[in-house]
Amino acid sequence: MDAGENGFGAGDSEIDPAVLRELPKGFQVISTEKHGTSHWGQTGRINVILSDGTLQCFFIKVFLKELGRSVTRGEYQSMKAIYDVVPDFVPNPIAFGSYDRAPETHFFLCEFRELTDRGIPGSMPDPLDFAALLSALHEKSISPTGKFGFHVTTYAGNLPQFVGWEDSWETFFAKSMRQALDLEIAMKGPSEELAELSCVLFERVMPRLLRPLESNGRVIKPSLVHGDLWYGNSGVETDSNRPLVFDACGFFAHHECESRRRTTT
Structure with a gap:
């Protein structure tokens, strides 16, 4: 079959x-x-x-x-x-x-939840209602280990995401990016330009931007995120007129991590 x-x-x-x-x-x-x-x-x-x-x-x-x-x-x-x-x-x-x-x-x-047809007025979630639900997810969720990660591998499309448990958000983010780059290279072959840019990203940019978030007593709460949050994975329920999301590939991360990743065919 x-x-x-x-x-x-x-x-x-x-x-x-x-x-x-x-x-x-x-x-x-x-x-x-x-x-x-x-x-x-x-x-x-x-x-x-x-x-x-x-x-x-x-x-x-x-x-x-x-x-x-x-x-x-x-x-x-x-x-x-x-x-x-x-x-x-x-x-x-x-x-x-x-x-x-x-x-x-x-x-x-x-x-099954019936959604309003896309392209007509009211088919996209109200920004305030949507943000309230998303905020509740981030604030109320509690990582079972107190770390960043997830207990099973999740997939953005057909691509496995890095979900290994890590104490540091910088470490988790770096390993996640490294895995995504390795998958890209495996599919499309190596690139000298990409290799040079990757070195700058991992050695200079990430530490400069992320390390201060967890320095001098600062702490980032691991929050449950949808993992592939874009307009195509959201809608408005017809009966209740409330926002809905679907096609999740979640993990515990920085609450501002929500984004859509392109998938490799």
Whole structure:
């Protein structure tokens, strides 16, 4: 099975047993449909009727091979971490796992939240409401180790992020940048200019800008961040008109670390 053979868009109600086990008891699948887009897999919507007759919908992502297993695990753990702190900010993550019928196919499952159509007035989050939720995430989250990092590898697109636990933000940031550069070099080959600029970045720029933040008694609180925060990973819920974020690849970092990274194909 490839990621395009999941019945999404065909109204197919045949769903892998591994996914069915994660749905509420006493449900009946009505249909599935394609929903949303992903550069690395397939995304869809599962529509079910619960035992009390109410309609409930779920969002599913499907990825392939070992990379897919790691990506779905990282997204689930990231979304769960955010949901545990600010549950109004993300759809409730339900499960991740592998198909019974196709063990090399992996899924991430969460509740479905309808978003307003992009391009119409009100489709982007209100800045004040969005900032309040993001601030709450940064302020209320507590690193389980008191350090910067995360307990599983998370992925910005298809790229693994550095998440090793570090006491120092400067050290964590430097290792994160080094890993990103190494991935770039592995994909596109070495560059003399990049090597020269990298030396200046690591040896002069980073210490000058980051070290004072943790000197002379100053302390940076490791805050949970989304990890890939840009307008494409945010929206406004239709029913509540509240901001939502999704596609998280989180870790504990400086609270101003939120940014989008380009991914390598």
